[in-house]
Amino acid sequence: MKRAAVIWAARTATAQRLANGSSALLARIGSRTAAWIRAGRRDDLTGLAAALGCITRTLIVAGGAYALWRIVRAAPALLWALVPVWCWAALRTAPRPATEPALEEAPEEPQPDPRDAVLQLLYEALGDRPAMYLSDLLQHLQEKGHGKGWTVAGLRARLEALNIPVEMRLKTGGRNASRGIVRAQLPPLPDGQETVPSPASSPAA
Structure with a gap:
């Protein structure tokens, strides 16, 4: 039995x-x-x-x-x-079934949310600008060592996968309408984090 x-x-x-x-x-x-x-x-x-x-x-x-x-x-x-x-x-x-942690093991530290890290990069790239084209954002990220080999379409897909809004017809700085990010549409950063102004934030996006 x-x-x-x-x-x-x-x-x-x-x-x-x-x-x-x-x-x-x-x-x-x-x-x-x-x-x-x-x-x-x-x-x-x-x-x-x-x-x-x-x-x-x-x-x-x-x-x-x-x-x-x-x-x-x-x-x-x-x-x-x-x-x-x-x-x-x-x-x-299938996810592995949860097991009871051993008594001698220390509890695991919570992993940082990748969305928060991406938002930090976006706010840093924006600096004091209200908006930014995805092409300019991709160039900024690649200059900082991020997104090697990405395309603008790939960057947009990654942002949308993280539920970060992308403006479909952004028009700023006298340029043609294209996709971009808008500061007012971005989720706020987690408490206690501050943005670092981008060195290239003075010219318009």
Whole structure:
């Protein structure tokens, strides 16, 4: 009886881990797919021309999903290979079950929020300016040793992934409208932190 209870508990734990891993895997695939689609937008164009990349990538994703569905419908035996692969990936993605910390171990220090570090960099880049184009922001970050190899579209996708607002048609300094950040739209920094004015904050963005 005791052995049966242990086996049942192990199966239940595995099923729960599989369900949690499947949810996490779907969320990861969805977020990465959405980021890939958003990165297709052209920042040097406006209107429909700027969104053609996103539309094309969306059609590619939809076409791939439809093609996979048709293949599985035509050959259901493929599920014998696809399902084990999915279960393996879900179990690897599932968060590890929490364990009680040993008495001699010191409690872990809370990890800093990456969003706070990014906000600190944004406020530093803005200096005393009310707004800044993403192209100027990327140049500033790369001069400071951040974002090597990034593009403006990649920077925008990273900001949006952190729920940092990006103004779609910023117009400042007499230049054409483009994407940028606006100080008034940024979340405040955590208490106790101060911004360091950018050395290049005197000219307009």
